[in-house]
Amino acid sequence: MWLRQRLQCNSLGFTLAAALFFTLFQNALFLHRAWSYITFDSVHSVIFAASMPVVIFCALNIIFSVLTVPYLRKPLIIFFLLGSAAANYFMFSYGVVIDGNMMQNAFETNPQEATALLTPRMGLWLALLGILPAVAVCFTQIRQTRPWWYMVGLRAANVMLSLVVILIVAALFYKDYASLIRNNKSVVKMLTPSNFVAGTIKFTEQRYFTRNLPLVKIGEDARKGPLIARQTKKTLVILVVGRNRPRRKLLPRRLRARNQPAPEAGRRGLLQERQFLRHRNGDLRALHVLQHATQGVRRDSGDAPGRHARRAGACRRQCAVAR
Secondary structure, eight states, X not given: OHHHHHXXXXXXXXXXXXXXXXXXXXXXXXXXXXXXXXXXXXXXXXXXXXXXXXXXXXXXXXXXXHHOOTTTHXXXXXXXXXXXXXXXXXXXXXXXXXXXXXXXXXXXXXHXXXXXXXOHHHHHHHIIIIIHHHHHHHHOEEOOOSOHHHHHHHHHHHHHHHHHHHHHHHHHXXXXXXXXXXXXXXXXXXXXXXXXXXXXXXXXXHHHSOOOOOOOOOOTTOOOOHHHHTOSSOOOOOOOOOXXXXXXXXXXXXXXXXXXXXXXXXXXXXXOSSOOOOOOSOOOHHHHHHHHHHHHXXXXXXXXXXXXXXXXHHHHHHHHHHO
């Protein structure tokens, strides 16, 4: 096949190409976010910013050189490509970071929530950054032109050279990297494929290898502050909890506003506050509770107590219908 004849390289070239692709494309968000924290006001800061892709490339080169052994390198790189493409899509689109909690949400989501996230944009993203590179990896022919002992020595030299480069950068910019990571810990969770791999390992460890954890009491030193202590009225806390999408046919007509723009929701009376919510997951019970709760909280001093009781009762009845 003509594509297979064109895509030919040795094992070292395959490793270097994979590390370069992950550095430039799969870690573009990390570089953009990290560079946004740097003030380019000196030559030192410019060189420091330029060293980031070099460090990422060298680190990935070391990791891939160790892990990509024959018969495992292609499946492993394909797994990293598909996982990194999905992780980057959610980080770019929703502004999240990938860690153990996010991987838990991914593994524990239900089919209704998962299908709500499937969009043409997601398919195009996964095709360009995941599927097409994976196909190219499948058709790449890795040739063994040298003896095995020569390739092992070449791979060891490659790892040592990358390690030396990382040590040189660390010696020159250790304080800069330490300050960046210490002040912006979430930016490290944007590195792929380490973020979703570490998150999956953490989720697996907590789910299958950690049992019977003791309950730990937190916040035992909490006390009422002076602001709450001086208030004459009670403080109302609204906690909205919900993940599953309710069935559309069970919702009242005035609650059927899925995917409509937030200002439209406010003008139609779905929300009485000026904090309009863009509800894309279909869980409209939270909106209805918030509507009635805000009506009860934002009241005049002359309102009768019975009025608030009627509102609370109506809220409970309509929430029961929504369930």
